[in-house]
Amino acid sequence: MRLNQNMESLNIYRNYKKNLSNQAVSLNRISTGTKINSAKDNPNKLGVSEGLRLQIRSLQMAEKNIQDGVSMMQTVDGTLSTINETLTRIKELTVKSGGATSEDDLDVIQNEINQLKEHIDYTVNNSDFNGVKLLTSDRVVNNDYPKFLDHKVGSTSDEDIKIPIFNITTNMLTDNEGNSIANLDVTDKNNLDKNLSSIDGAIQMVTSVRSKYGAIQNRMETSAENLTGSSSNLVSTESRIRDTDMALEMAEYSRTAILNETSIALMQQSNKFPQEILRVLENMK
Template identity: 40%
Template sequence: MRLMQNMSSQRIYRQYQKSLVNQSKALKNISSGEKFTKAGEAPNEIAKSERMRLQIRGLQMAQRNVQDGISMMQTADSALDSMTNTIQRVRELLVQAGNGSNSPEDKETILNEVKQMIAGYDDIAKNSEFNGVPLFEPQNGINSVKMQLGANAYENTEIKFYNLRAGNLNLDEIVGFVEKDEFGKALVKSDSVIENLSNVRSEYGALDNMFENCFEGLGEFELVTQAAESAIRDTDIAEEMMELTKNNILVDSGNAMMVQSNKLPQEILRILENVKSR
């Protein structure tokens, strides 16, 4: 037994300090929900986690981009449907105009409706836009845009814009053919326009399908990446609660043991007193 250095008490105190540190760490992890909050605690894990978080945010933004692409294609498809129906009505009128029993008045009435339908078609083509971007009247020489589809560089696709205005498609030729009773040429022209519209609509439909598949894929990839990042950084609350409980017991027992170990010098004094009294 030593009087000057209470080694037992010092050892107990050292273990007590460790238990306090572990107790504090467990409390911090539980309250923050993260295993570590400073780079110094786990440099490699922090670096991995930050890279994954960067990827997750990129994936989330890419999903918003793809949603915009889907909305743009659906807007274009709706407009193209109306434009196609308009030209189909023009074609019906052309077939009707080819009836040899029509009076000049009948022919004039049909011609006026054809003109109105072409004007209506042009209004749709002129006014169809998405978020201020004209869909069928490219401006400033811009005939396509890039749509970012992923979180990384060059993960994009091209959306082409086509000038489908009546003037660009020379729809006035239909009126001229009707005025000259060249109904066959008018029908050929209307069929050509309908085919052109169908081709553009088919291309945009394929893009719409690709965007929807891409959106689902991005969502799945985001979930997988979030799960991986969570495994690195997030606290297992059940495990931390067990660690906290363990360290609470160790702190309490450390306190009790220090009280007992601090009595050792007093025991030495009593022994010395007994020796002196003899």
């Protein structure tokens, strides 16, 4: 045994400081819920975790974009449904005008048709989703080749859905011969066949536009489901890398706590060794 340096006590103290540091790490992990709280904890896994977090947040924002897109498609579908009903009423009135009707009756029918046509234009011009209008555009000349709106549905540069923008005002709702319902006039019974042809063409055009938007909505909903699955998998992976295993850390905290208490008790005993040596020396006199 050495008198100048109590090596046993110093060794116990060194182990005590080490256990105390380990206990502090465990306590920090338990209190924060994460086992990587700074770069020094695990530099390699920190980089992987941050990359996963970036992907997760990008996918979550893409999901929100898709939800907005679905809401926009639902809004457009509601508008098109209203226009379809209005066109159906216009056709009923047009067929009625071909029956036994007087000139006064034809004027009444024409007046109602004019009101319905104005209703279509008003509905189209005032239908939008957050300022985005899909059913009217001054830049669309031919509805067979519409302008497109790029809608982001993923986290990479090429994950877009092209949403067509149509113009279905009464001037653009025509049949194959170009007869527009904007020029619909039932006061002249000689125009009955042309009127019915233009209405059928308008209904077919609106139905076609509605089906295209319905297909886009289905695609968006499928993409949303795929993104949800991918995001969940990434969250699970990131959790395994970064989140604390509470059971393991509680066991580690308890272990280091016991060792620290034991070290304190041993240091108290080892610090008495020099005094015991002095007593031995006293007895040697």
